[in-house]
Amino acid sequence: MTTIKDVANEAGVSISTVSRILNFDETLSVGEDTRRRVLEVAEKLQYKKRNRRVHKSENQIAIVQWHTDKEELSDLYYLQIQYGIENRAANLGTAVERVTYESIDKQRIKKFDGIIAVGKFDNTEVTQLKSYGLPVVCIGENYLPYNLDCIRSDFESPVRKIIDRFIQNGIDDIGMIAGEELTVTEKQGVRDPRVTTFNQYLKSKELYNDKFIYQGPFGPESGFNLMNQAIEELGEKLPHGFMIGSDAMAVGVLRALQQHHIDVPGRVSLISFNDVAIAKYTSPALTTVHVHTELMGERALELLLERIKNPKKIPELIIIGTELMLRESSL
Structure with a gap:
């Protein structure tokens, strides 16, 4: 199991700083860059990277997160999903780039072959994403009514x-x-x-x-x-x-x-x-x-690559199971 010392060594800060950041200690005076680095290192060390090697893909994928950077650091759920996408993309040799919803435009989106939309998007946002004419896979909600592939957890x-x-x-x-x-x-x-x-x-x-x-x-x-x-x-x-x-x-x-x-x-x-x-x-x-956020990210990338190869494929909703991890805060 990864320890606080492992996180501190990787992030280049003290053990006490790591402990206070992981416990969201608001009295700790550190920059946002340091806070982000510690939280990201903690997540990455927890994530078990797979070593599979597959033939390289030439596809370029846009990851569209609905949260701002600040919101993402206060609840790391969506950051974990992003790691799953990036890790699977690395195994497949697929290029991925994170873009914000606000920064997307028809000119910038041209270089991508598909979009993975991570979060809770409303009708206006989904309609805009579809308007770019690219394959879209959504993570977080059921978007089958929009004829989009989607993945969510069983809550x-x-x-x-x-x-x-x-x-x-x-x-x-x-x-x-x-x-x-x-x-x-x-x-x-x-x-x-x-x-x-x-x-x-x-x-x-x-x-x-x-x-x-x-x-x-x-x-x-x-x-x-x-x-x-x-x-x-x-x-x-x-x-x-x-x-x-x-x-x-x-x-x-x-x-x-x-x-x-x-x-x-x-x-x-x-x-x-x-x-x-x-x-x-x-x-x-x-x-x-x-x-299983990492699995959600991996399956989203695989679904998108399938959609790119076969645009007429019937849309799918994939529901990923969960596990109860028993620790000390409950009887």
Whole structure:
């Protein structure tokens, strides 16, 4: 397993700096370049690169991320997907280049053979991407209605598994700290299947309580603020189990609980999502749902290359499974 020392050596900073960056310590005074370098090194060292060699491809692919650089560093989910694309592209000898949605125009896009769109795009954005006349594969949502190949994770099954696990451990008061996202252009709220499944499954077991659900932006600061709000509003009725929308949010949730001297997992059990590198370095280490972001990126590139070879291929929706990684933050 990669250690904080390994990350520090690779990034060229001290162990304490790595620890504070991985825990999103806002009191640490370091430049954004250093923060990005440490987070990227931690993710890359966690990622197991494959050594397959395939004949070189002449294709050039554009990776279109919907998040800004700053947003990407506060929630590393999309960065992990990008690594999966880049690693598979290196094995295939395919050239990839990251471009922002705002920077795309018909002139610049001409040099590419296809687009991998990573994130949650609204109708205006998808329509624009399609207008360039290039093959497009989307990662994150179901875009079959647009006749586009797409890949997403199975977020419904792990929600039911998490709730069942809490109940099996004697926890029937279950809360959720959920993330909220808006599309860039139309500012539309993005539906989170985890919230829908959480609500429906708890209602089916007659355990649903809408006062136990808090939502805000993804990221550690939001997680910190939302858990503080829950602690203040619920007091002794604070749920004994919480499902958290992302590991980054969970870092903030942990900080809030620790500042209030609430024991994890003795008083509150936490289970989050994504299994980015930081999940292993928190104290306690996070129980989390491992989302196979690297596989999503790899399959997206393969789908796009198939689409380039066969433009008339029937569009596909691929749903990638997940795994629950049991660590110290839950019973």
